[in-house]
Amino acid sequence: MRETLIFFENFTFQYRSQAEPTIYDINLRIHKGERVIIVGPSGCGKSTLAHCLNGLNPFSYPGTSTGKLTICGVEAAEAGIFELSQYVGTVLQDTDGQFIGMTVREDIAFSMENDCVPQQQMQERVRAEAKKVGLLEKLSAAPHELSGGQKQRVSMAGVLVNRVPILLFDEPLANLDPAAGREAIELVDELQKENGSTVIIIEHRLEDAMHRNADRIVLMENGRIVSDTTPAELFLSDQLTGTGIREPLYITALKYAGVELEQDMHPERMQELILSEEKRRRCGHGLKDRRNCPEKKNRRRCLR
Numbered sequence: 001m002r003e004t005l006i007f008f009e010n011f012t013f014q015y016r017s018q019a020e021p022t023i024y025d026i027n028l029r030i031h032k033g034e035r036v037i038i039v040g041p042s043g044c045g046k047s048t049l050a051h052c053l054n055g056l057n058p059f060s061y062p063g064t065s066t067g068k069l070t071i072c073g074v075e076a077a078e079a080g081i082f083e084l085s086q087y088v089g090t091v092l093q094d095t096d097g098q099f100i101g102m103t104v105r106e107d108i109a110f111s112m113e114n115d116c117v118p119q120q121q122m123q124e125r126v127r128a129e130a131k132k133v134g135l136l137e138k139l140s141a142a143p144h145e146l147s148g149g150q151k152q153r154v155s156m157a158g159v160l161v162n163r164v165p166i167l168l169f170d171e172p173l174a175n176l177d178p179a180a181g182r183e184a185i186e187l188v189d190e191l192q193k194e195n196g197s198t199v200i201i202i203e204h205r206l207e208d209a210m211h212r213n214a215d216r217i218v219l220m221e222n223g224r225i226v227s228d229t230t231p232a233e234l235f236l237s238d239q240l241t242g243t244g245i246r247e248p249l250y251i252t253a254l255k256y257a258g259v260e261l262e263q264d265m266h267p268e269r270m271q272e273l274i275l276s277e278e279k280r281r282r283c284g285h286g287l288k289d290r291r292n293c294p295e296k297k298n299r300r301r302c303l304r
Helices: 046-054 081-085 104-114 119-132 148-160 178-195 231-236 249-256 277-282 296-301
Strands: 004-015 023-031 035-039 063-071 088-091 166-170 198-202 216-221 224-229
Touching (some): 023 198, 104 119, 119 178
Parallel strands (some): 088 166, 166 198
Antiparallel strands (some): 004 023
16 A cells, blocks of 8 residues: 555635635545646635745734644644745745855755755755756856745755655646746656656646656546546546646647547546547648648648
């Protein structure tokens, strides 16, 4: 049986300044080593859920909760924000607001300085984590001088030095262009495989977040979980469009071409999509690379 690291049971949270709860009756288990994407329309409560995991709720944003939330066996209601940070490392959407140090080196080392880690050990760990995220040559640079993708890598390295079991990414693609977003997801994938971390991604750009596969997608609407299933099963349903979340464009293209989606087609990622010859003919030219389609207006219908 897989180890459960995060367990919500009938969990509800209401901010002190609001008349009604923001999230209702949450029941969710996340297991060790899983990668879970949480999506939903703006205002659905997904960021509130994330803040309950890392302790920002209620310690920075006051409110009350009912039900149960345990993280790595610890009751969140009885733990402080510092204790929760030993289990959950967070990379925020606004990385500028997360920086502490004057240089990349200082920012990565910040938590170790608080823990009084010996200088030699601290320097070795800073260099090791900077190398993992491709910033070894930027250690003397000021974080605010870096590109958006590089800033995010600094935040990742600052989290990795704590060797926490859970990595939480709150809208990590919001300030990145598509190419930088793909690089960010690739890095998350590499770090998870190397460290065996449990990864939670809060995101509304679902297709970009699925650049690398996920175990489950949790769909939220109006403060509640309306679906908790595999990517393939979610894409076979109409639940995404029902909540106003844009489904991946290749899924829309398949439907537009009259292709009936099936589980054995592996619809969870375009790179893994399996189409029969008949279905390829329906999709148009059947080219292996849609970018080479000679008819520009039909490029979205040509599937890899």
